[in-house]
Amino acid sequence: MKLYTSNRAPNPRRVRWFMAEKGIEDVEIVDVDLLKGEHRAPDYIARAGVAQAPALTLDDGTTVTESIAICRYLEALHPEPNMFGRDPKETAVIEMWTRRAELLCATPLMLAVRHGHPALAALETQVPEVAANNRAAGERSLKLFDRRLADSPWLGADRITIADGVLFIGMEFARLVRFAIPEELGHLGRWQAAMRERASAGAGA
Numbered sequence: 001m002k003l004y005t006s007n008r009a010p011n012p013r014r015v016r017w018f019m020a021e022k023g024i025e026d027v028e029i030v031d032v033d034l035l036k037g038e039h040r041a042p043d044y045i046a047r048a049g050v051a052q053a054p055a056l057t058l059d060d061g062t063t064v065t066e067s068i069a070i071c072r073y074l075e076a077l078h079p080e081p082n083m084f085g086r087d088p089k090e091t092a093v094i095e096m097w098t099r100r101a102e103l104l105c106a107t108p109l110m111l112a113v114r115h116g117h118p119a120l121a122a123l124e125t126q127v128p129e130v131a132a133n134n135r136a137a138g139e140r141s142l143k144l145f146d147r148r149l150a151d152s153p154w155l156g157a158d159r160i161t162i163a164d165g166v167l168f169i170g171m172e173f174a175r176l177v178r179f180a181i182p183e184e185l186g187h188l189g190r191w192q193a194a195m196r197e198r199a200s201a202g203a204g205a
Ligand SMILES: N[C@@H](CCC(=O)N[C@@H](CS)C(=O)NCC(=O)O)C(=O)O
Pocket: 009, 010, 011, 012, 034, 039, 051, 052, 053, 054, 065, 066, 067, 068, 123
């Protein structure tokens, strides 16, 4: 298997984070330089179907894109430690928090960086209002996660799951535009410190 990935880019970093949490090492890492446009090369698009990273190419030639789909595939191959849920209720709750993390926080913060950081001008026609609106949307969602983390050590379950990775990496990427969790959101701050202490925090960064 080959994982086409790009250091620092948040969606590829999700997969690298997930692999680090699971101790998966039997995947060849192929670096794709997004800022040089390597993901737009015809052979890359022919393989992946989209000009995006990450992409996982299996030994039979099938290519899977979408970071969460890749993580689900890897979970099926390496079930422990479980990151997507062990029974119907747990799976649904983890999925709920994963989607909330992605849709309410990580995606808006990624758009804030994409439209707001000069380095990303290579990939995007930047619109300052898009950066500002998305940053505000991402920041508005933080109280929801802080309330959840007041009652639960981790976002999706009583152990670390994919939901934590999605929220954490979205926020880490937004440090490029000086995003920081407000001090009054102490539960979120405690959780972020715990996430940063893990060996997985540096994977793909
Ligand atoms: N929904 C996809 C998003 C993939 C994506 O947008 N990847 C970015 C890097 S974080 C990319 O390849 N961007 C290239 C471009 O916009 O030209 C996933 O979760 O994998």
